[in-house]
Amino acid sequence: xxxxxxxxxxxxxxxxxxxxxxxxxxxxxxxxxxxxxxxxxxxxxxxxxxxxxxxxxxxxxxxxxxxxxxxxxxxxxxxxxxxxxxxxxxxxxxxxxxxxxxxxxxxxxxxxxxx
Amino acid sequence: xxxxxxxxxxxxxxxxxxxxxxxxxxxxxxxxxxxxxxxxxxxxxxxxxxxxxxxxxxxxxxxxxxxxxxxxxxxxxxxxxxxxxxxxxxxxxxxxxxxxxxxxxxxxxxxxx
Numbered sequence: 001x002x003x004x005x006x007x008x009x010x011x012x013x014x015x016x017x018x019x020x021x022x023x024x025x026x027x028x029x030x031x032x033x034x035x036x037x038x039x040x041x042x043x044x045x046x047x048x049x050x051x052x053x054x055x056x057x058x059x060x061x062x063x064x065x066x067x068x069x070x071x072x073x074x075x076x077x078x079x080x081x082x083x084x085x086x087x088x089x090x091x092x093x094x095x096x097x098x099x100x101x102x103x104x105x106x107x108x109x110x111x112x113x114x115x
Numbered sequence: 116x117x118x119x120x121x122x123x124x125x126x127x128x129x130x131x132x133x134x135x136x137x138x139x140x141x142x143x144x145x146x147x148x149x150x151x152x153x154x155x156x157x158x159x160x161x162x163x164x165x166x167x168x169x170x171x172x173x174x175x176x177x178x179x180x181x182x183x184x185x186x187x188x189x190x191x192x193x194x195x196x197x198x199x200x201x202x203x204x205x206x207x208x209x210x211x212x213x214x215x216x217x218x219x220x221x222x223x224x225x226x227x228x
Contacts, residue, residue, distance in 0.1 A: 107155055
């Protein structure tokens with residue numbers, strides 16, 4: 001079965017520092033991978049997605065993610081964090097021919113930004 | 116612009132009440148989803164629908180039902196609310212054939228007393 005692991009529940013970084021949020025997945029085929037962000041009291045907004053092709057994908061708000069098949073990872077990065085990036089971040093996998101049009105989400109990582 | 120709306124941002128109900136959560140999308144999407152979000156558990160799929168009057172159980176359907184009478188509207192029903200259904204509920208939709216991302220509504224925070 002599909003599963004997604006986000007090992008870090010909370011991460012705190014200083015404003016201006018670089019950021020990496022980890023995501024590992026378990027999947028039987030080539031995955032479709034997504035990163036979403038949820039600001040306090042809001043719904044989820046898509047940051048970026050990977051379907052195929054170039055393994056380094058660019059997203060909105062200066063975020064990027066790299067798909068590494070050998071490590072079953074899809075880590076999210078940003079070179080310089082802004083205070084407005086404080087939010088919860090979710091990695092998701094799917095949908096697929098095997099499991100239909102469903103996404104499986106990780107438990108989320110809460111990002112705190114200190115000034 | 117893509118839009119998914121949910122009828123209430125905050126809702127407070129009593130144990131045993133019947134609760135309706137409404138979701139409307141304006142993108143003519145075939146698929147609609149209801150998730151429950153709890154701290155440390157991420158999003159868990161309750162039910163989804165891939166067409167009018169069609170529904171399928173997700174991972175945690177117990178205690179919930181759904182209704183989809185029109186393509187743009189997907190309702191989540193708690194037949195008899197319980198305190199363990201206090202949670203954030205998120206609705207989403209997407210196009211059936213493109214495996215694109217899901218578009219989310221702002222969520223309804225439900226408290227059952």
